[in-house]
Amino acid sequence: xxxxxxxxxxxxxxxxxxxxxxxxxxxxxxxxxxxxxxxxxxxxxxxxxxxxxxxxxxxxxxxxxxxxxxxxxxxxxxxxxxxxxxxxxxxxxxxxxxxxxxxxxxxxxxxxxxxxxxxxxxxxxxxxxxxxxxxxxxxxxxxxxxxxxxxxxxxxxxxxxxxxxxxxxxxxxxxxxxxxxxxxxxxxxxxxxxxxxxxxxxxxxxxxxxxxxxxxxxxxxxxxxxxxxxxxxxxxxxxxxxxxxxxxxxxxxxxxxxxxxxxxxxxxxxxxxxxxxxxxxxxxxxxxxxxxxxxxxxxxxxxxxxxxxxxxxxxxxxxxxxxxxxxxxxxxxxxxxxxxxxxxxxxxxxxxxxxxxxxxxxxxxxxxxxxxxxxxxxxxxxxxxxxxxxxxxxxxxxxxxxxxxxxxxxxxxxxxxxxxxxxxxxxxxxxxxxxxxxxxxxxxxxxxxxxxxxxxxxxxxxxxxxxxxxxxxxxxxxxxxxxxxxxxxxxxxxxxxxxxxxxxxxxxxxxxxxxxxxxxxxxxxxxxxxxxxxxxxxxxxxxxxxxxxxxxxxxxxxxxxxxxxxxxxxxxxxxxxxxxxxxxxxxxxxxxxxxxxxxxxxxxxxxxxxxxxxxxxxxxxxxxxxxxxxxxxxxxxxxxxxxxxxxxxxxxxxxxxxxxxxxxxxxxxxxxxxxxxxxxxxxxxxxxxxxxxxxxxxxxxxxxxxxxxxxxxxxxxxxxxxxxxxxxxxxxxxxxxxxxxxxxxxxxxxxxxxxxxxxxxxxxxxxxxxxxxxxxxxxxxxxxxxxxxxxxxxxxxxxxxxxxxxxxxxxxxxxxxxxxxxxxxxxxxxxxxxxxxxxxxxxxxxxxxxxxxxxxxxxxxxxxxxxxxxxxxxxxxxxxxxxxxxxxxxxxxxxxxxxxxxx
DNA sequence: CGATTGCATGGCC
DNA sequence: AGGCCATGCAATC
Numbered sequence: 059x060x061x062x063x064x065x066x067x068x069x070x071x072x073x074x075x076x077x078x079x080x081x082x083x084x085x086x087x088x089x090x091x092x093x094x095x096x097x098x099x100x101x102x103x104x105x106x107x108x109x110x111x112x113x114x115x116x117x118x119x120x121x122x123x124x125x126x127x128x129x130x131x132x133x134x135x136x137x138x139x140x141x142x143x144x145x146x147x148x149x150x151x152x153x154x155x156x157x158x159x160x161x162x163x164x165x166x167x168x169x170x171x172x173x174x175x176x177x178x179x180x181x182x183x184x185x186x187x188x189x190x191x192x193x194x195x196x197x198x199x200x201x202x203x204x205x206x207x208x209x210x211x212x213x214x215x216x217x218x219x220x221x222x223x224x225x226x227x228x229x230x231x232x233x234x235x236x237x238x239x240x241x242x243x244x245x246x247x248x249x250x251x252x253x254x255x256x257x258x259x260x261x262x263x264x265x266x267x268x269x270x271x272x273x274x275x276x277x278x279x280x281x282x283x284x285x286x287x288x289x290x291x292x293x294x295x296x297x298x299x300x301x302x303x304x305x306x307x308x309x310x311x312x313x314x315x316x317x318x319x320x321x322x323x324x325x326x327x328x329x330x331x332x333x334x335x336x337x338x339x340x341x342x343x344x345x346x347x348x349x350x351x352x353x354x355x356x357x358x359x360x361x362x363x364x365x366x367x368x369x370x371x372x373x374x375x376x377x378x379x380x381x382x383x384x385x386x387x388x389x390x391x392x393x394x395x396x397x398x399x400x401x402x403x404x405x406x407x408x409x410x411x412x413x414x415x416x417x418x419x420x421x422x423x424x425x426x427x428x429x430x431x432x433x434x435x436x437x438x439x440x441x442x443x444x445x446x447x448x449x450x451x452x453x454x455x456x457x458x459x460x461x462x463x464x465x466x467x468x469x470x471x472x473x474x475x476x477x478x479x480x481x482x483x484x485x486x487x488x489x490x491x492x493x494x495x496x497x498x499x500x501x502x503x504x505x506x507x508x509x510x511x512x513x514x515x516x517x518x519x520x521x522x523x524x525x526x527x528x529x530x531x532x533x534x535x536x537x538x539x540x541x542x543x544x545x546x547x548x549x550x551x552x553x554x555x556x557x558x559x560x561x562x563x564x565x566x567x568x569x570x571x572x573x574x575x576x577x578x579x580x581x582x583x584x585x586x587x588x589x590x591x592x593x594x595x596x597x598x599x600x601x602x603x604x605x606x607x608x609x610x611x612x613x614x615x616x617x618x619x620x621x622x623x624x625x626x627x628x629x630x631x632x633x634x635x636x637x638x639x640x641x642x643x644x645x646x647x648x649x650x651x652x653x654x655x656x657x658x659x660x661x662x663x664x665x666x667x668x669x670x671x672x673x674x675x676x677x678x679x680x681x682x683x684x685x686x687x688x689x690x691x692x693x694x695x696x697x698x699x700x701x702x703x704x705x706x707x708x709x710x711x712x713x714x715x716x717x718x719x720x721x722x723x724x725x726x727x728x729x730x731x732x733x734x735x736x737x738x739x740x741x742x743x744x745x746x747x748x749x750x751x752x753x754x755x756x757x758x759x760x761x762x763x764x765x766x767x768x769x770x771x772x773x774x775x776x777x778x779x780x781x782x783x784x785x786x787x788x789x790x791x792x793x794x795x796x797x798x799x800x801x802x803x804x805x806x807x808x809x810x811x812x813x814x815x816x817x818x819x820x821x822x823x824x825x826x827x828x829x830x831x832x833x834x835x836x837x838x839x840x841x842x843x844x845x846x847x848x849x850x851x852x853x854x855x856x857x858x859x860x861x862x863x864x865x866x867x868x869x870x871x872x873x874x875x876x877x878x879x880x881x882x883x884x885x886x887x888x889x890x891x892x893x894x895x896x897x898x899x900x901x902x903x904x905x906x907x908x909x910x911x912x913x914x915x916x917x918x919x920x921x922x923x924x925x926x927x928x929x930x931x932x933x934x935x936x937x938x939x940x941x942x943x944x945x946x947x948x949x950x951x952x953x954x955x956x957x958x959x960x961x
Numbered sequence: 962c963g964a965t966t967g968c969a970t971g972g973c974c
Numbered sequence: 975a976g977g978c979c980a981t982g983c984a985a986t987c
Contacts, residue, residue, distance in 0.1 A: 410979085410980055410981085411980080411981080412979095412980055412981055413980090415981095416964090417964090417965075417966090418965090419966095421978095421979060421980070421981095422979095423978080423979080424977085424978065424979080425978090437967085459966095459967060459968065460967090460968080461968075461969085461977095461978085461979080462969090462970095462976090462977075462978085463977090464977065464978075466968095466978080466979065466980095470966095
C-alpha cells in the first residue's frame, strides 16, 4: 500500500507526488499548512491516517471527516487504481493506498474481504492488510530516502551498512512483479511470518505469530493481563474502519515500511565494524551477491524470485516453517525489556548438534541470513552485534562459506553466548529486532517448549498457554532455571505443551531433519514419564517370564499396548478410577480403573459415562482437584501449571534416571553439549541413548568424552544407578549363592547367551567396534577393575572412563569379570533402563498422593513390582506404536524389546 | 596435539 | 533435480 501518490486520481503531477512523498517522511509539518490531501486546498486541522513515518497525515476538517467515515478513498481515490471488491459483500475497497490499508484483508483464495466481513469470520483479525498492495505503488524515491534515513538511524553509529538498491522499487517493475515480491517484503517487515490472507483454518492452527501481522509488536503487559491473551497491541484487533485506520495503520508503516523497502545496499561495508549494528532486513536476495555489484537487476530479481506471496495459505513460505519465529508474549516482553520497543521477530532456529557444539558456529538458514542480516559479499563477512534478552551484547562474525555454488551462512563465535544461555542441541535460538533501535536481539527457547501457537486456539489452554509460557519467560532469571540435567527438567516441566505442539504441529512439517529430533525428543522425554502410563499389556495377554542374567522379564509376544495416559485415583467412595483427558476438549473424564483406552480418546468414546460422552458436558473435576491430581502423575496435557516447584523437581529427579540414561551418552554437563541425540542427516537413527561416536562426541569428532573420573551429573547419576543395581545384584547373588555355585554358573551361561543378541543390536549404532566406546569398553582390564569394585563401591565406578563406559561396565557380572562380550554395552543399557525404571517407579509412588496410582490392570510397571521389566522400556522411545519401527536404533529400547522375546 | 578453520560431502526436503 | 544445511574432515594454527 503505497502511501498514496500513485492512486491520486487526477493529480499526477510531480508536484503532487513530491508533496506527498515529502509529507510522508517529514510529515506535513513544515511543508505547508495545507491539508495533506493533495486534492484538497483547505487548511489542515485534524489528524488523519498514520503515515509510514509514524506521523499522522494532517488533514483539513472535511478530509479528516471523510477519512474517519471511511470514505476518503471513495472521495478522492475513486479513479485511482487498486479498487477491488470484497469477495463477500461486494463492497469496493481501495487496496492501493495507505488510507485503506486497514480496511481489508487478503483472502487465501485470492481476492479481498473488507474488514466488516472479515470480522465476521475472525474474531481476531490481525492486520492482514499488510498486503503486498502496500508495495504496489511505485514510490521509489521517497522510499529510498526513507530507507536510507531509517537505516542511518537504525544503524546507530557509523555509516549505513548498506543501503537500498534503487532497483528495488524500480518504477518500471510491473505491478505483478511488485506483488510477487511484496510478500517477501511483507515478510521481513512483519517478522518474517506475515501472512496477509487469514484463513479460518489457518487461524486455528497458526500460532500467535499471526499476531505479528502488523509487523510490529508492542508488548504491553497490561494487555496480557487484561486480555488474558496475547499482549499485542490492539491495533490488530478488528476495529471500526475509522478508528482502525487511525490507530493502526501508522505503526507498521512508520517503522517497518521504510526498512522494508530498503533494499540491500550494494555498497555494503564489508567487515566494517560499523556494521555491527544489525540493520534492517536487507532485501532478500538470493542474488544479493550480484546485487552487490550491480544492484539493480539482481536485487529486483531476487525479490521477485524470492517473494512468494505471503498472501496465500502458505503465506509464510518465504522462510521454511521451521524458521518461523514463534515468540511468546513472555519472550517478547523479555526481549523488549522496555515496553516502548517494538519487537520484530525475525526467525528462529533450532540448534543442531553442530550449532550447539563447541565449534562455535551457528549455521544460519540461508534465507534468513540473507533476509535479515546484512548482506555480505566476502566470506569473511562482518561482525554482528547481537543483544541477548538480558541486554548483554555479543558480537558474532556473520559470514559465509561458499558451498555448492551457493553459500552457507554461519555465525561464528556463538559458543560463549550459547553457553551463557545454557543452550544445547534442540533448543531454539530466536532472532528478532528491536525497533526502532534496530538492535538485533537473540533470544532462546529451550527444547520442547511449545510454540505459542495454541495459546489462543485451544480454549481451555489459553490461559495456561500464555501464563505457562509467560511465567517461564518472564521469570526474572529465566536462565537460571535451566536445570543441570538439561533436557530433563525442561521436558518435564514443559511437557504439557509438547503434546499440544504435536497437535497443532505448527512447526515445519517438512523440517524433518530438524524437527524429528525435537519431536522425537519430545516423545521420548515426554514419554519417559508418559509411557509409563501408556504401556499396558496386550489385552488378555499374560506375559511369560523370561530370565535374563538372573533377572526376570515380562515377555509379551505382542507388543504392549499403548494407551491413553490416565491418572489413577480413588474416588470418594473408595472406588478405583482413572481420569482421562479428552483429546478434543481437554476435559477430564472419570472412568473405571480397569478401562483400557486407546491412545487417542475423546469424550465421545466415553461409554462408561454416557452423560459425559460429549465435549460439551462440563468436567467433573474442579481445577483444584485437577491440580492436585496432576502433579502426582506426569501427565503432561493439562491446562494447569503445577505450582508446586518442589514436586516438579522431584519429578525431574524421578525421571532423571530414565532420561539421563537415555541421554547419557550424549549429554555433557552444564554447557553446550557437544552432540545431541538428534537424528541427523548422517545418523538418522540416532536417538537418545545412541552410543555411537557421533552421539558421544562433538561434531568434529573431537571433544570430551566422559572420562572415568568424570563427575558430571550424568556420570554421577549413572554411577549412582550402577551402585544401586549392583547392590541389588549382590543381594540376588547372595541369594543364589545360598544355593549352589554350580547353578550359579549355569545361570550365568544362560544369561550370557541371552544377552548377546541384544547386545549386537545395540551396537548397531556404533560406528565400529574400535570406536571410542567400543574399544575402550572392551578392555578387559578396565572391566575387571570396574567389576571388581562394582559390587557396591561407587568410587570404583568413578574410575570408569566414561559414563558410557560405566554403562557398559554395568553389564559386567561382578562375579564374572572375565566374561565380557562386546555386547555388554547393551546389557548395560538395559540395566540402566531397568534401574532407572525402578527409580522412576519409586519416585512416582513416592510422589503420588494416591497409593493406587498404578492399578494392576493397567500398568505393567506397577504390576510387576520390582521385577525387571525390560518390556516396559521397550516402547518408551515412542509414544506411537510404530514409531520405533522406523528408527531401529530407537534407542536400545528396540533391542530391549526384542531381548526378552529372543531370549 | 588439540583447537580452529574452511571446504566437501551427502542426506533430506 | 537442485538447494539447503548438518556434519565430516583435512589443513592449518
